[in-house]
Amino acid sequence: MMRIIFTNNVCNENEIKPLFFSAFSIRVKAGVTLAAAVSPYVMIVDCTDAVTAVSSTFTQPVLDKPPTFVSGIPGNSPDVSDDNVIATSLGKFTTTDPDTTCSVTLPVTTVYEIRKVASPTDPQKPEFEVWISNAVTQASIDFNDPPVSLTLTIKCTDRNVLNDITGTFNVNIVDSVSCVHVIIGYGNPDELLGKH
Known part of the structure; x- marks a missing residue:
């Protein structure tokens, strides 16, 4: 006062x-x-x-303006093969809020995570990246595994729950192509297999 x-x-x-x-x-x-x-x-x-x-x-009184997604939300990742089990950046998005830094979260998951960009292009518009987690295993990202959710709901809040906003980011997981090697040859099978 x-x-x-x-x-x-x-x-x-x-x-x-x-x-x-x-x-x-x-x-x-x-x-x-x-x-x-x-x-x-x-x-x-x-x-x-x-x-x-x-x-x-x-x-x-001071009115609280809600945060906004500036770019990247809604968003889509490039196609990622389900045999990719290393940490991978899937895409970037930007937020802004007129009076505070927007806090960004996504549902609890062991497969995906959000990382804040250390040096954004505009400090007033924080940038975040969606990543496949370091701890991911091939089983947890298998294209044929029904429990894996491919649409992430990302929430941005400025600590006023009335102004919370959500957006979606789609992770495009594609099934890896199985390779079968077939040897085609003519002649004696023992000679083709190196048996004499």
């Missing part, structure tokens, strides 16, 4: 003076950003003419 004092001195209280009205402005100081998380801001305003003092309050 802040206190603001206005003063207006009168030269001689015995003199008949016309009634004066003073107009004042309350402004946010340069370099200060009002945060919706601590809204409303309440200020006590004191006004005195050196004889009489009065006080009142001034309340300034």
